[in-house]
Amino acid sequence: MLQNDAVTMLLRRGVLRPMPQDNLIEELTEEQVALLEQSLRALREQLLKHLEASSQSAAPVALDQTSVGRLSRMDAMQAQQLAASNRRRTQARLEQIRAALKFLEQGEYGACSRCEEPIGFRRLQARPETPLCVACQGRREGR
Numbered sequence: 001m002l003q004n005d006a007v008t009m010l011l012r013r014g015v016l017r018p019m020p021q022d023n024l025i026e027e028l029t030e031e032q033v034a035l036l037e038q039s040l041r042a043l044r045e046q047l048l049k050h051l052e053a054s055s056q057s058a059a060p061v062a063l064d065q066t067s068v069g070r071l072s073r074m075d076a077m078q079a080q081q082l083a084a085s086n087r088r089r090t091q092a093r094l095e096q097i098r099a100a101l102k103f104l105e106q107g108e109y110g111a112c113s114r115c116e117e118p119i120g121f122r123r124l125q126a127r128p129e130t131p132l133c134v135a136c137q138g139r140r141e142g143r
């Protein structure tokens with residue numbers, strides 16, 4: 001008892017630091033994995049619908065349309081390019097979601113694909129398809 005009080009006092013004065021595992025990212029619990037699997041599946045649905053809905057706007061602009069003027073045709077082409085790059089991003093994200101669902105099946109979900117440390121529930125909640133932990137993501141982006 002006396003010893004605990006001494007430790008508490010030292011902690012309070014900043015002489016001792018809290019155990020390092022307090023700051024470590026925990027492995028996911030089963031409940032968390034189930035939640036993240038739900039969001040992955042919902043996200044996949046949503047992105048697939050988005051792809052379906054945008055397939056028209058990303059189609060090449062017909063250049064022989066006489067009813068549109070030069071400027072609006074350029075607008076239409078810009079909009080088409082934007083839609084096409086949106087679609088590419090969405091498709092890349094869908095790929096990550098598919099990979100994440102595969103990791104889930106194999107029981108390897110939630111570990112960073114580079115350093116194998118847990119990615120952490122909070123980060124996965126924000127982006128359940130991410131294959132990298134914060135540190136590795138930062139390294140990849142050259143930060």
Ligand SMILES: [Zn+2]
Nearest residue numbers: 112115133136
């Ligand atoms: Zn990592």
